[in-house]
Amino acid sequence: MKLREVAELVEARFLTGGDLADRTVSAAFAADLLSDVLAMVREEGVLLITGMVTPQVVRVAEVMNLVAVLFVRGKLPTKPMVDYAAQAGIPLLATSRTMYETCGILYTHGLPPAKRKSLPHEPPGHPAP
Numbered sequence: 001m002k003l004r005e006v007a008e009l010v011e012a013r014f015l016t017g018g019d020l021a022d023r024t025v026s027a028a029f030a031a032d033l034l035s036d037v038l039a040m041v042r043e044e045g046v047l048l049i050t051g052m053v054t055p056q057v058v059r060v061a062e063v064m065n066l067v068a069v070l071f072v073r074g075k076l077p078t079k080p081m082v083d084y085a086a087q088a089g090i091p092l093l094a095t096s097r098t099m100y101e102t103c104g105i106l107y108t109h110g111l112p113p114a115k116r117k118s119l120p121h122e123p124p125g126h127p128a129p
Contacts, residue, residue, distance in 0.1 A: 001110065001111050002022050002024060004022060005109075012095035015076070015094055016085050017090065024067070026044075026046065028049055029047070029048055030049040030102075030103050032052050038060060041066075044065040047067055053077045054081075058090055068092070074094070074096040
């Protein structure tokens with residue numbers, strides 16, 4: 001799925017990175033805890049869906065090679081955060097939809113969940129899908 005399609009499906013607007021709307025999104029991960037993103041996402045090309053609007057969101061996206069960040073619940077990052085994301089080449093999008101609605105729409109249109117790392121109670125190498 002392309003970022004452009006994501007934006008259309010969830011009625012999101014590009015805050016930055018509109019010129020990167022043809023980037024391919026391979027999967028999505030939704031979290032408001034950035035530690036969950038760092039601990040669980042094990043692949044690149046993932047769309048992060050979040051309500052967190054702290055500068056750390058863009059830094060995590062940069063470190064994890066995420067394809068973009070989609071802010072939900074009408075949340076908007078600060079101008080310095082948008083500027084930093086633009087400089088780092090990370091598209092930021094925003095929708096007024098809730099996280100649940102956003103995830104449901106994208107999932108029903110074929111965007112799979114991100115592959116995740118094993119949790120402490122799971123045998124190594126056997127994460128859930």
